[in-house]
Amino acid sequence: MSILPILTLGSTGRYVQLLQMGLDGLALNYNGFAIDGVLDIRTRDALLNFKDRFDLPHVGVVDSVTWKILIENVKAVQKLLNSNGYHSGYPDGWFGPTTTAAVKKFQTDNQLYPSGIVDPRTRQRLFNPHPKDHYEYLPSSNALRSLNPHVASMATRFLELTRANQLDVHIYAAFRSWDEEDRLFAQGRWTPGNIVTNARGGDSYHNWGLAFDAAPYENGMISNDVEKFKRMGQLGLQVGLEWGGNFKSIVDYPHFQFTFGLNTWDLLNGVRPPA
Ligand SMILES: [Zn+2]
Numbered sequence: 151m152s153i154l155p156i157l158t159l160g161s162t163g164r165y166v167q168l169l170q171m172g173l174d175g176l177a178l179n180y181n182g183f184a185i186d187g188v189l190d191i192r193t194r195d196a197l198l199n200f201k202d203r204f205d206l207p208h209v210g211v212v213d214s215v216t217w218k219i220l221i222e223n224v225k226a227v228q229k230l231l232n233s234n235g236y237h238s239g240y241p242d243g244w245f246g247p248t249t250t251a252a253v254k255k256f257q258t259d260n261q262l263y264p265s266g267i268v269d270p271r272t273r274q275r276l277f278n279p280h281p282k283d284h285y286e287y288l289p290s291s292n293a294l295r296s297l298n299p300h301v302a303s304m305a306t307r308f309l310e311l312t313r314a315n316q317l318d319v320h321i322y323a324a325f326r327s328w329d330e331e332d333r334l335f336a337q338g339r340w341t342p343g344n345i346v347t348n349a350r351g352g353d354s355y356h357n358w359g360l361a362f363d364a365a366p367y368e369n370g371m372i373s374n375d376v377e378k379f380k381r382m383g384q385l386g387l388q389v390g391l392e393w394g395g396n397f398k399s400i401v402d403y404p405h406f407q408f409t410f411g412l413n414t415w416d417l418l419n420g421v422r423p424p425a
Pocket of ligand 1: 356361362363402404405406
């Protein structure tokens with residue numbers, strides 16, 4: 151492969167367009183950037199979201215490592231489409247019209263919305279067509295038992311610690327169904343309200359039992375005391391959870407998660423946390 155250019159905010163041209171086509175095709179265009187060959191703020195934000203998945207530095211620069219990971223991920227999709235009989239051309243890592251057409255055909259044949267982008271449900275159908283655990287169809291639940299057992303035990307220790315610290319913390323969301331996640335994703339985009347998430351169904355750790363939302367309560371209501379949320383966050387960190395108050399993109403004080411080092415593409419592709 152020829153040497154790919156380093157891109158950053160304000161870059162223009164054919165390679166920016168190829169970057170945009172790749173991000174868009176991999177369902178990372180959550181903020182509606184235009185595929186116009188201009189690396190604008192929206193494209194940069196989508197790029198940061200992509201880099202976060204792979205623990206790449208949170209800077210809006212497309213360097214050789216970023217190119218490599220993007221191209222490898224597109225290639226993996228192309229190879230699977232081809233091996234399933236959906237002609238996506240030579241697997242070159244560029245998400246062009248032939249690949250888009252193959253994705254649409256695959257989606258149509260699998261009763262998925264034919265968007266031509268590899269959204270989470272399409273990714274799972276392609277990479278892990280027969281999962282034994284059926285996360286895609288489980289209902290939402292606030293119960294600890296809806297969580298991965300290891301995460302549930304961390305949540306229990308976390309709740310004990312909050313009580314020992316005179317905080318009245320309750321978990322108000324644990325497993326979230328993929329349908330509910332899709333409704334949340336639509337909010338502020340195609341339905342009224344503010345944007346609350348950048349994750350489609352299958353693309354949130356809540357959709358895998360690896361995340362929960364908690365809040366300190368006062369007089370039976372969620373507290374609006376930010377300091378209490380921060381104290382709660384510190385206690386979550388103490389038991390080894392990741393806390394949304396430290397997130398770089400959408401700061402999310404009630405959110406806790408434990409990922410086992412897996413991103414949601416790993417999970418969709420069929421990788422599971424150790425038992
Ligand atoms: Zn959350």
